[in-house]
Amino acid sequence: xxxxxTVWQAIAALLAFAAGAAVVAWSxxxxxxxxxxxxxxRVLRTAPLTASFGLVVILAYVVVALLAPVLAPxxxxxxxxxxxxxxxEVHLLGTDNLGRDMLSRLIYGARNTVGIAFATTTVAFVVGxxxxxxxxxxxxxxxQVLSRAVDVLMAxxxxxFALLLLTILGTSIPNMILVIxxxxxxxxxxxxxxxxxxxxxxxxxxxxxxxxxxxxRLILREILPNASAPLVAEFGLRFCFVFLAxxxxxxxxxxxxxxxxxxxxxxxxxxxxxxxxxxxxxxPAGAIALLTVAVNFVVDWMLHRASGLKE
Amino acid sequence: MLQMIAQRLALGVLTLFLISVLIFGAIxxxxxxxxxxxxxxxxxxxxxxxxxxxxxxxxxxxxxxxDWLGGVAQGDLGHSLANRRPIADxxxxxxxxxxxxxxxxxxxxxPLSLALGILAALYRNSLYDRAVNVFTLSSISFPEFFxxxxxxxxxxxxxxxxxxxxxxxxxxLADKLHRTFLPALTLTLVVTxxxxxxxxxxxxxxxxxxxxxxxxxxxxxxxxxxxxxxxPNALAPIINVIALNLAYLITGVVVxxxxxxxxxxxxxxxxxxxxxxxxxxQAAALIFACAxxxxxxxxxxxxxxxxxxxxxxx
Numbered sequence: 051x052x053x054x055x056t057v058w059q060a061i062a063a064l065l066a067f068a069a070g071a072a073v074v075a076w077s078x079x080x081x082x083x084x085x086x087x088x089x090x091x092r093v094l095r096t097a098p099l100t101a102s103f104g105l106v107v108i109l110a111y112v113v114v115a116l117l118a119p120v121l122a123p124x125x126x127x128x129x130x131x132x133x134x135x136x137x138x139e140v141h142l143l144g145t146d147n148l149g150r151d152m153l154s155r156l157i158y159g160a161r162n163t164v165g166i167a168f169a170t171t172t173v174a175f176v177v178g179x180x181x182x183x184x185x186x187x188x189x190x191x192x193x194q195v196l197s198r199a200v201d202v203l204m205a206x207x208x209x210x211f212a213l214l215l216l217t218i219l220g221t222s223i224p225n226m227i228l229v230i231x232x233x234x235x236x237x238x239x240x241x242x243x244x245x246x247x248x249x250x251x252x253x254x255x256x257x258x259x260x261x262x263x264x265x266x267r268l269i270l271r272e273i274l275p276n277a278s279a280p281l282v283a284e285f286g287l288r289f290c291f292v293f294l295a296x297x298x299x300x301x302x303x304x305x306x307x308x309x310x311x312x313x314x315x316x317x318x319x320x321x322x323x324x325x326x327x328x329x330x331x332x333x334p335a336g337a338i339a340l341l342t343v344a345v346n347f348v349v350d351w352m353l354h355r356a357s358g359l360k361e
Numbered sequence: 362m363l364q365m366i367a368q369r370l371a372l373g374v375l376t377l378f379l380i381s382v383l384i385f386g387a388i389x390x391x392x393x394x395x396x397x398x399x400x401x402x403x404x405x406x407x408x409x410x411x412x413x414x415x416x417x418x419x420x421x422x423x424x425x426x427x428d429w430l431g432g433v434a435q436g437d438l439g440h441s442l443a444n445r446r447p448i449a450d451x452x453x454x455x456x457x458x459x460x461x462x463x464x465x466x467x468x469x470x471x472p473l474s475l476a477l478g479i480l481a482a483l484y485r486n487s488l489y490d491r492a493v494n495v496f497t498l499s500s501i502s503f504p505e506f507f508x509x510x511x512x513x514x515x516x517x518x519x520x521x522x523x524x525x526x527x528x529x530x531x532x533x534l535a536d537k538l539h540r541t542f543l544p545a546l547t548l549t550l551v552v553t554x555x556x557x558x559x560x561x562x563x564x565x566x567x568x569x570x571x572x573x574x575x576x577x578x579x580x581x582x583x584x585x586x587x588x589x590x591x592x593p594n595a596l597a598p599i600i601n602v603i604a605l606n607l608a609y610l611i612t613g614v615v616v617x618x619x620x621x622x623x624x625x626x627x628x629x630x631x632x633x634x635x636x637x638x639x640x641x642x643q644a645a646a647l648i649f650a651c652a653x654x655x656x657x658x659x660x661x662x663x664x665x666x667x668x669x670x671x672x673x674x675x
Contacts, residue, residue, distance in 0.1 A: 100495065202379045205657075207612040210630075210649040217634045217642040218387055290502060297504050298616050302631050317506060321620075324510050327518055335507035342502035350498065 075103035097351055104347035111341055115160040122154035127309045134323065137330075144330055147319045152330060155311040159334060162306060163313045164341065166227065167293040173231035174292065175285055178238025183269050183277070185239070186246035197243070200236045208233050212299065221304045230295055234288055241284050245277040279352075286349035290342045297338050313338050362672050366662055373658040380650045381433075384643055385426050416442075416640075438644040443636045448644045452626060456648065459618070459625035462541055463610045466548035471603055474553040478560025483587050485565060497554035505613055509547045509620040516543060526621040544621045551613055552606040559602040563595040597664035604660030608653045 079102040083091050097105070114121060123142075124130050128150060135145040143152035185193040203211070215229045249255065250273065258272045299305030300314030308315060313334035320331040396412040404412075417425050432439060438448035481490045500508070517524035526541045567573060568591060576590050615627030622628070626645055633641040665671045 202376070202383060205376050205380055205654055206383070206646070206650045207608065207653050209612040209615055210646050210653075213615075213630055213634050214384060214387055214642055214646045217637055217639055220637070221635070294502075294504050298506070301504070301506050301616065302619055302634075304631070304634055314504075314506075317510070321510065324514055325518065325524060327514075329514065332507070332510055332514065335504060335510060339499075339503040339507050342504075343499045346498055346502045 071103050072099055074106055075099045078102050078106045096355065100347040101351035104344035104351075107340060107344035108348065111160055111164060111344075114157055115164055118157050118161045122151075122157040124151035124154040126150075126154060126158040126311050128154075134320075136328075143333065146316065147322075152333075155316060156313075156334060156337065158311040159313045159316060159337070162310050163297065163300075163338070164293070166223065166306065167289065167296050170227045170231050170296065171234070171285065171289045171292045173227065174234035175238055175288060177231065178235035179242040179281060181235070182239040182242025183246045183273060184265075186243045186250050187265065187269055187273060189250075193243075196239070200239050203233070203236045204240070208295065209298065212295065213304070216299070216304055221307070223306060223310075226296065226299060226305050230292055230299075234292055234295075237291075238284060238288060242277070242281060245280050246273055249273050249276045283349050283352045286345050286352070290345050290349075293338065293342060362665075365665065365671075369658060369661050369665075373654060376654050377651060380654065381430060381647060382426070384646050384650065385429055386422070388639065389422055433644075433647065439640045441633075441638055441641050443633070443638040443641070448641055451629060451641065452644060452648070455624055455626045455629050458623065459614055459627060461537075462544055462548070462618070462623065462625060463607070463614055465538070465541060465545040466552070466610055467607055469545065470549040470553050470556065470606070473549070474556035475560055475599070477553070478557035479564065479587060479592070481557065481561040482564035482568070482591075483583060485561070490561075493557070497558050500550055500554045501558075503551075505547065505551055505616045506620050508550050509544070509617055512543050512547055512550075513620075516546075524621070526623040541621075541623065544617045544623055547617050547620075548610055548613055552610055555609075556602055556606050560595070560599050563598040563602075564591050567591045567594050593667075596667040600664045600667060601660050604656045604663075608656045611649055611652050611656075 076099060079094060079097060079099075082094050082102075086094060094102070129148060130151050131141065131145050131149050133145065133147055133149045135141055135149070137144045141151050141153070143156065146152055146155065181196055185196045206214075211233055212229050215232075216225060219225045219229065255268070255272055258268055263272070296305055297314035300312050301318050303315065303318060306312035306315060308319070316334040317331050323331050396409050396416065396418060400409055400412060413419055417428070429439065436449055438452065440446065441448055441451060477493065481493050484490055513524045516522050522543050523540055524543065526544050564587060568586075573586060573590055576586050581590070614625060615631060617623070618625040618627040619631055626648065630642060630645040630649075632638075633645070
């Protein structure tokens, strides 16, 4: 069978996409510079094109996720026609393996997949950074116990450990959130502890301790502000990992379960179309990839800014 | 130096022991026990009891653990809960397949990423470097199955390579390499990006040091500076990154095997997770975790050996 899209056409499309992305990113930056308050504009002016492109994409995803019911032409779980319908005026992207509107499910997927990934990251982040800061500040046996426990947990590859825990607990969305949050919190712990360790030894912390500040105040008011820049960047990176992990699990049929619209399982359900030269199943996968690329671009810029690297 | 390597080995063995405890003990985390959880609400007390005896849950946990560990040490991984077959039989052929795929990917990925990384460091801030930077940053962020399906879309449809990597035991090597090319290429693309970025970073890091400036001042060419002066000192971080990515291959293999219906250990594990076949998942997890720990250990030892100051420490 002749492939409907050749490699050259794909490369041309890719170049066109890159050019379009550059234009969008540039005009977004120009627009934001004109509209945003002075302080924000000053930061934005330093953003490279990749970072402003990342910001546009993230913003677009948030808007789509929030307005999903308004934007989607059909319901999330509604069967609206035959199976695997091709693209036409009614179903812009055709229908899926059960005859549900592909575009609507893509839009709802933004809400479900990204929402769940965001919630998981938040849990992992809060647990990991609280324990990490605590371990660094208190030190002693608490630090030893937590650090060694994290060492052991990190010695097992993340996906393998997730699969093991999901077998035992059973596959469901709350279980998946818990398992992935647990696994990723170990990585956050490592970073939070390492960053806080460098802050804890400073003189002003000693002074604060002598002043008699309590543990909570010490962590929140004294240490956290000086540790926040790398932690914020870590949140972005962690989100990418969590997002990819959840998509991988859903793709394997072990994460977000049908009929909830989710990008990972959408790829799995419609994968047979690819062998017939239809790119529809690549769209949800592409949606995942685009968001992670965007977040990575922004994080890259933030890290660059925070470190003052010139390279 | 021998003492240090012995130390690392001892630490590795300790880690393996703790991992085995964790993998075995994970079952104990459940509030009830695994028999009730798996059989569900509708099971009669008799079936639950029988299932429990089958798993040996009527005996204390530490005795069961010792039995399990003793069995594993002798190559007896127990029986599958789903079909009662010995796990060792289920795994044997699949493990070889998975190792073959990982090795195949590694043989392509390691030289490729080293070359690309060194070139990017040599011509840094050039158009090539920037393009490679954007490209690798993007491919790090792609889910494995996206890369896999893109490859299927472009390379399998035209009939160049099969999209389903079914390997028969008797096939000769060339045929096997052809059939498993797409999964291997997917894995290569996924790990190359990371490895080459780290290679580039490790070398660029060194290029700022005074001895490199000295070499430049005495008129050494850029290629010779990177290859003869910077690379040997960058070996330790590069070895670490290679090992880390080979370890990553081991987990990446799970998703890729499912996409290409490749009869490997990862696919067996995913199937067993949905069947809640705990014993098989435990065995597979143990094998994956062991490989992961061993690779990290090898990296640790090798990167020490690559540094003469650590080898000849007084």
